[in-house]
Amino acid sequence: MNHLSFVQGGCVVLRIDVPPGTRLIDVIRQETRRGSLSLPWRCAQGTCGACVLKLSRSQGPSPPVVLGRLERNVLIRQGQLPADAPLEQPDTPATPRLACHVAVDSDLIVYF
Numbered sequence: 449m450n451h452l453s454f455v456q457g458g459c460v461v462l463r464i465d466v467p468p469g470t471r472l473i474d475v476i477r478q479e480t481r482r483g484s485l486s487l488p489w490r491c492a493q494g495t496c497g498a499c500v501l502k503l504s505r506s507q508g509p510s511p512p513v514v515l516g517r518l519e520r521n522v523l524i525r526q527g528q529l530p531a532d533a534p535l536e537q538p539d540t541p542a543t544p545r546l547a548c549h550v551a552v553d554s555d556l557i558v559y560f
């Protein structure tokens with residue numbers, strides 16, 4: 449299992465364990481429906497950009513994030529990345545991501 453901590457305004461609002469490979473948007477959809485989170489999402493297909501958030505790994509150094517072309521293009525369209533943004537991004541708490549494009553592969557802190 450991988451551990452997720454959701455942080456809003458500096459406070460942890462939810463801690464949850466999920467199986468490796470779980471799409472982050474599926475966790476968000478489930479927990480918003482339960483009322484455990486108030487994190488926006490709309491299409492759950494990776495195209496609208498509503499599920500933008502920031503991530504960091506809970507432990508250890510992180511390799512750079514390699515964005516897929518669709519995620520990169522949506523983030524540019526949303527103004528979250530500059531138009532000339534490369535596919536490879538630093539993995540820091542300041543790097544925007546779309547939950548629809550994140551498969552949980554380690555313990556993560558989710559900032560929104």
Ligand code: FES
Nearest residue numbers: 490492496497499
């Ligand atoms: S909900 Fe639309 S891109 Fe994630």
